[in-house]
Amino acid sequence: MKLIGVGLLALTGIGSFLAAQQDSKQLTARELFYAADSPAPPAHKTTKSQPAHKPAPVADEAPAKQPSVPVVTAAYKPQGPHPALGLRYTILKKTGDAQAETDTDAVFHAGDRIRLAVETNDDGYLYVVSRGSSGTWKVLFPSPEIKDGDNHIQRRVRYEIPSGYTFTFDEQAGEEKLFIVLSRQPEGDLDGLIYSLGQKGAAPADAQKPKMLLASAALSDDLIGKMRNAYARDLIVEKVDDEETGPKKEKAVYSVNPSGTADSRVVADVALRHQ
Numbered sequence: 001m002k003l004i005g006v007g008l009l010a011l012t013g014i015g016s017f018l019a020a021q022q023d024s025k026q027l028t029a030r031e032l033f034y035a036a037d038s039p040a041p042p043a044h045k046t047t048k049s050q051p052a053h054k055p056a057p058v059a060d061e062a063p064a065k066q067p068s069v070p071v072v073t074a075a076y077k078p079q080g081p082h083p084a085l086g087l088r089y090t091i092l093k094k095t096g097d098a099q100a101e102t103d104t105d106a107v108f109h110a111g112d113r114i115r116l117a118v119e120t121n122d123d124g125y126l127y128v129v130s131r132g133s134s135g136t137w138k139v140l141f142p143s144p145e146i147k148d149g150d151n152h153i154q155r156r157v158r159y160e161i162p163s164g165y166t167f168t169f170d171e172q173a174g175e176e177k178l179f180i181v182l183s184r185q186p187e188g189d190l191d192g193l194i195y196s197l198g199q200k201g202a203a204p205a206d207a208q209k210p211k212m213l214l215a216s217a218a219l220s221d222d223l224i225g226k227m228r229n230a231y232a233r234d235l236i237v238e239k240v241d242d243e244e245t246g247p248k249k250e251k252a253v254y255s256v257n258p259s260g261t262a263d264s265r266v267v268a269d270v271a272l273r274h275q
Contacts, residue, residue: 027076029238029254033086033121034069035076080260086121087182087266090252094166101251103241108274113166116140116270119158120182126153127181127190128161129219137179137219139194149213169274178270179224181231185263189227193217231265234258 027035078084093102094113101117108114118126118141128141142151145163153159167176181187195211236256242249257264 029086029236029256030240031070032084032236032256032258033088033254036083036121037069078260079258080264082184082260082262082264083122084256084258084260085124085182085184085264085266086254086256087180087268088119088121088252088254089180089268089270090117090250091115091270091272092117092160101242103251104239104253104270106273108169108272110169110171110274112169112274114169114272115166116161116178117158118161118180120153120155122155122184124153124155125183125186126151126159127183127187127194129179129224131177131179131224135221137221137224139213139217139219140178142194142213144213149211167272173275175274176272178272179228180266180268180270181227182266183264184261187227187265189223190219193219193223228267228269231267235266237268 076083089104090101091104091106092099092115093106093108094115099115102114116128118128120126126141127139129137130140131137141159141161142149143161143163146159146161181190191211194214194217196214234257236258238254240250240252240254242251253268255266255268257266
């Protein structure tokens with residue numbers, strides 16, 4: 001950016017603005033995920049950090065151990081009219097009646113039982129599909145067991161998928177793939193394939209019309225590839241491992257779209273390897 005013929009006072013103000021923007025751009029995906037919850041401290045005052053907002057536990061599940069929330073000390077300035085849209089996901093491995101976060105790159109074995117846990121930093125629409133050995137993508141979320149099939153989700157609430165049971169690996173080695181889409185607006189292409197509308201002539205994205213899940217809904221590689229190529233650009237991704245030094249006592253992946261637009265989207269690929 002060129003500054004020509006600008007007075008010292010203006011230069012100082014612009015310099016402060018650019019410094020704040022630079023700080024914002026240097027935030028990690030994890031910091032951006034929580035930045036909307038971290039109000040900038042007032043000038044010339046020392047403030048105590050505010051307690052983290054804790055998501056409500058999933059029904060019929062014990063509350064999960066919550067990660068320590070980073071305090072964003074720099075004034076966070078979104079690039080657009082909305083804060084950065086962020087997705088946090090992790091793999092929960094069940095042992096007996098307990099479950100704990102495990103490395104997203106872990107190799108699983110026959111008999112291992114797992115779930116996907118997803119949390120977002122803003123209200124939006126969530127879609128999760130899986131691809132098995134058949135090569136067809138099947139819908140995991142929205143699910144009739146969660147919110148009666150409604151895929152409009154709330155910020156900072158953890159959703160465990162599948163609900164009420166776990167994925168259990170069999171003796172056949174291979175790789176299962178999950179594809180996650182988070183959007184501030186309904187995805188018309190996906191809604192049209194996943195939902196049958198209860199009223200003739202209703203548009204797929206019309207939230208006012210009753211919708212019914214299609215039990216046989218399946219998605220093609222072409223559609224998934226198209227969404228991946230269109231939405232994966234410019235995402236900021238960070239994998240957090242609790243074996244690292246510092247306060248990050250969690251095992252998760254953060255994926256953030258920093259654009260701050262009303263139609264922001266985040267996508268993520270998850271590979272579940274077993275042998």
